[in-house]
Amino acid sequence: MLGDRRSPRPSSLVACAHGVLPPMRRPLPQNEKDQCDVLRTTYPAHGRAVPAMTALQWPARYEAPADLAAIEAVPLAERNLPETTYHVLERAAELWPDRTAVAVLPNADDWKAHTSVTFGRLRAEVNAVANALHELGLRRRGTVGLLSPNCRELLAATIAAQTAGIAVPVNPGMSPEHIRELLVRTGARILIAAGPELDPAAWRVALGLARGGTVDAVLALRPTGATGRPPSPPLVDGALVAYLDERSTIRTDRFTGTPPTAADLAAIFHTGGTTGLPKLAAHTHANQVVNAWMVAANTTLDQHSVAFAGLPLFHVNALIVTLLAPLLRGHQVVWAGPDGYRDAQLYPRFWEIVEHFQVATMSAVPTVYQVLARVPVDADISSMRAAAVGAAALPPAVRDAFVGNTGIPLIEGYGLTEATCASVRGFLRHPRPGSIGQRMPYQQVKIVRVEPDGTWTDLPAGEVGLLVIKGPTVFPGYVTGHDAQGPVLDGQGRLVDGWLDTGDLARIDQDGYVHLTGRAKDLIIRGGHNIDPAMIEDVLLAHPAVTGAAAVGRPDHHAGEVPVAFVTLVPAATVTGADLKVWAARHVADRAAAPKAVTIRDSLPVTAIGKPHKPTLRAEAARDALSGALEGLPHIDAVEAVVEDGSPVVIVHTGEDVDQAAVRSALNVYDVEWRLRVGADGPVAGRNT
Numbered sequence: 001m002l003g004d005r006r007s008p009r010p011s012s013l014v015a016c017a018h019g020v021l022p023p024m025r026r027p028l029p030q031n032e033k034d035q036c037d038v039l040r041t042t043y044p045a046h047g048r049a050v051p052a053m054t055a056l057q058w059p060a061r062y063e064a065p066a067d068l069a070a071i072e073a074v075p076l077a078e079r080n081l082p083e084t085t086y087h088v089l090e091r092a093a094e095l096w097p098d099r100t101a102v103a104v105l106p107n108a109d110d111w112k113a114h115t116s117v118t119f120g121r122l123r124a125e126v127n128a129v130a131n132a133l134h135e136l137g138l139r140r141r142g143t144v145g146l147l148s149p150n151c152r153e154l155l156a157a158t159i160a161a162q163t164a165g166i167a168v169p170v171n172p173g174m175s176p177e178h179i180r181e182l183l184v185r186t187g188a189r190i191l192i193a194a195g196p197e198l199d200p201a202a203w204r205v206a207l208g209l210a211r212g213g214t215v216d217a218v219l220a221l222r223p224t225g226a227t228g229r230p231p232s233p234p235l236v237d238g239a240l241v242a243y244l245d246e247r248s249t250i251r252t253d254r255f256t257g258t259p260p261t262a263a264d265l266a267a268i269f270h271t272g273g274t275t276g277l278p279k280l281a282a283h284t285h286a287n288q289v290v291n292a293w294m295v296a297a298n299t300t301l302d303q304h305s306v307a308f309a310g311l312p313l314f315h316v317n318a319l320i321v322t323l324l325a326p327l328l329r330g331h332q333v334v335w336a337g338p339d340g341y342r343d344a345q346l347y348p349r350f351w352e353i354v355e356h357f358q359v360a361t362m363s364a365v366p367t368v369y370q371v372l373a374r375v376p377v378d379a380d381i382s383s384m385r386a387a388a389v390g391a392a393a394l395p396p397a398v399r400d401a402f403v404g405n406t407g408i409p410l411i412e413g414y415g416l417t418e419a420t421c422a423s424v425r426g427f428l429r430h431p432r433p434g435s436i437g438q439r440m441p442y443q444q445v446k447i448v449r450v451e452p453d454g455t456w457t458d459l460p461a462g463e464v465g466l467l468v469i470k471g472p473t474v475f476p477g478y479v480t481g482h483d484a485q486g487p488v489l490d491g492q493g494r495l496v497d498g499w500l501d502t503g504d505l506a507r508i509d510q511d512g513y514v515h516l517t518g519r520a521k522d523l524i525i526r527g528g529h530n531i532d533p534a535m536i537e538d539v540l541l542a543h544p545a546v547t548g549a550a551a552v553g554r555p556d557h558h559a560g561e562v563p564v565a566f567v568t569l570v571p572a573a574t575v576t577g578a579d580l581k582v583w584a585a586r587h588v589a590d591r592a593a594a595p596k597a598v599t600i601r602d603s604l605p606v607t608a609i610g611k612p613h614k615p616t617l618r619a620e621a622a623r624d625a626l627s628g629a630l631e632g633l634p635h636i637d638a639v640e641a642v643v644e645d646g647s648p649v650v651i652v653h654t655g656e657d658v659d660q661a662a663v664r665s666a667l668n669v670y671d672v673e674w675r676l677r678v679g680a681d682g683p684v685a686g687r688n689t
Contacts, residue, residue, distance in 0.1 A: 018256075037333060046103075054678070056079070056081065056082070059441075061673050062298055062299045062441075063298075063325050068438065076290070076441075076472065082328075083289070084261065084289065085163075085289060088324055089122065089159055091118075091601045092327045092330060096119045097120035098120060102116070103119075103334045103357065104151065104224045104225075104331050104335045105343070106224045106225045106337055107337035107338070107339070108336070108345035108349055114334075117152065125160075126156045126159045126160045127250070127252060128156075128249070128250060129267050130160040130161075130257070132247045132250065133160060133164040135247075136247075139257070140264060141265070141486030142190075143166045143186045143487065144166070144168045144188055145182075146612075147192070147194065148172060148198065148199065148221050149202075149312065149339065151194075151198060151221055152224040153221045153245065154221060155335070161192070161268055163255055164257055166266065166487065168268045169270075169313055171270070171314045172201070172202035172314075176205045176208060178278075180214050183214055185280060186487060187481075187486070187487065190216065191206055191210075191217065192219045195221055196230070197222055198338060201560075203220065210239040211237075216239055217240040218236075220233060221243075221244055261422050261599045262285050263285075263286065264284065265282050265486070265487060266284060266679070267282075267283045268280050269283065269314070271338075271418075279478050280478055280479040280570040281418050282478070287472070289324070289471050290420075291420040291474055294422065295440075296325040300386065301329075301331070306333070306357050307333045307360065307361050309333050309348070310332070311341065314413075316420065316421040319421070334357045350375060351378055353379070355379035355381060359383060361385055363387075364387070365391045366398050369394075369398055369399075370401070372402060373402040373405045387410050389410050393685045394571060409428055409431075414437070414501055417502055419471075420475065422473075423439065433482075436515070437515040446458055447464070447468075456468070456499075461507075461508055461510045464517050466503075466505060468499040468501055469500045469502060469506045470499045474500045478494075505517045524563045526553075526563065531553075531592060533550070535593050536549070536565055539584050540580060544570075546575040547567075547568045548567060549567045551595060555626070557669040557670055562596045563595045564577060565595040566598075567600055568601060568604055569600060577598040581597065609664060618648045619641035622650050624648055626652070629666045629667060629670070633658075635659075636654055638652075646674070649674070650667075650673070652667070652675070655678075656678060660676065660678070
């Protein structure tokens with residue numbers, strides 16, 4: 001992971017994350033002189049001043065918390081970062097044209113039939129797709145939707161969309177209505193979508209969007225390694241429907257349009273969730289390049305290390321950690337098939353895949369490691385140095401089980417879409433139990449208390465409060481719509497003087513390690529007493545029959561809310577929810593945290609990347625509480641709950657003869673939003689806020 005180890009030659013201009021700067025006047029520190037990747041060929045000029053070569057400066061060492069000060073002694077602008085994600089690819093193709101960039105598996109069953117692509121070939125494919133998009137009319141502030149599971153073509157299409165315009169990756173598992181709304185809000189008129197061979201459901205959605213006039217063009221992707229002629233695309237009045245590879249025939253060594261700059265928007269990512277319309281976070285090219293450099297600066301791995309990728313490209317981790325960061329370092333990445341970590345057939349073959357490709361690292365969510373902890377290690381996995389885990393808190397029981405089964409250390413990280421991807425990282429040789437690690441270079445973190453008037457007060461080391469982040473990876477805002485000039489941003493609604501409100505509760509110890517204590521929304525507040533749900537979950541996960549646990553607050557008319565828990569069990573377990581309620585009461589450290597109920601489920605709700613989704617459980621708990629309050633009242637037909645903007649909303653369906661005053665009297669004592677629908681087609685009324 002040390003690059004080419006050649007000393008940089010002077011250049012007249014240096015491209016960095018903030019634009020084109022004058023040449024450096026301060027000599028490199030002696031210990032960093034050998035850490036520069038040198039590009040000795042010229043980027044296509046495109047009519048703009050660009051460097052004849054880029055000497056990208058890497059830290060001599062980034063393996064321990066003490067390394068941070070030495071890294072930040074060099075200003076970020078002097079790191080000479082490529083200006084955009086397109087220039088990241090150009091640089092990689094010039095440095096390592098014949099080195100394998102990606103090996104893409106068609107699926108878990110046929111993983112040996114993988115397709116390999118060199119850095120030089122990847123650049124050629126990106127240029128071809130970007131030129132095709134440009135020919136269709138896409139320009140710098142225009143947007144293009146990406147609706148597909150992972151495949152070889154999607155890798156190039158993602159970078160190409162950011163090159164020719166602004167990429168809008170969308171989870172194909174969303175409802176057609178949500179997909180349409182996200183494309184309308186971002187103004188995407190071109191849609192790159194999975195074709196009928198790759199994902200028939202996504203293809204039907206894409207064609208529906210074309211027929212309904214939402215998009216003007218649909219470009220279909222084929223499965224990795226597909227051969228033969230694909231099914232002919234249908235004719236759609238007023239829209240182009242074609243295969244992407246058939247449109248990408250302009251084979252040049254460069255993008256023919258105007259290339260992006262660091263300040264331009266690169267992508268718009270929707271935030272995670274299983275219900276309700278997600279928010280849309282905008283990223284600039286500088287956001288993405290800087291964050292990818294922070295991830296790639298890790299010197300624990302060498303330049304020949306291989307990474308495994310199984311998260312979908314509509315999630316920022318896949319883009320930053322397993323696409324852009326390896327492009328900066330020249331690492332090969334093995335990409336799982338279209339179902340990624342959700343493919344149950346991947347796990348029995350996983351260790352064989354690790355051995356074959358000599359995989360050194362991977363990035364996944366806790367639920368993935370929970371499964372791998374139970375998969376026998378039937379191959380030589382000595383190449384695995386460490387595995388990265390994030391997106392959700394790592395239960396100690398899952399860590400212990402995975403490490404015990406594999407011997408592979410887990411390194412926690414932390415980030416959020418609004419800060420591009422990664423903001424905090426742990427260390428292989430310097431673990432801090434209970435901590436997610438130290439802030440990443442050039443980012444700032446602190447803990448604040450939110451006062452009643454909404455102002456923030458900084459808190460000292462060790463005190464729990466709201467975690468806030470500042471630095472070059474913080475996003476420019478949410479996209480609320482679009483106009484003739486492109487996406488419209490909300491004016492940075494979650495930022496205060498440049499500090500991003502993460503919504504997470506944490507403390508920072510004297511050594512700068514960050515310790516998460518929960519989501520601000522996940523805190524259970526029982527009669528004014530704050531209860532950390534992790535306290536309950538850790539106790540339940542310690543039970544030998546429990547494989548998963550999630551605790552939430554259930555509305556209560558006396559205490560505001562009380563804790564309840566949901567669990568999954570090992571196969572053939574005989575333990576009951578009542579048994580687990582007693583177990584938790586005996587072992588939980590805080591008597592107020594003893595759950596009032598434990599519900600056994602076949603599975604816990606998760607987002608598309610496997611991250612636990614507690615709003616769904618809070619909605620279920622709210623429904624149960626209000627159903628109980630209405631018990632005995634006549635003409636109550638059904639009680640359901642939905643999630644809107646992360647919060648539960650209970651909807652009560654009644655007959656025409658219901659006593660609405662009695663319903664209001666029963667429900668208004670609960671601090672939860674509810675709505676009344678009288679009759680099958682009656683309007684929603686009786687909203688309690």
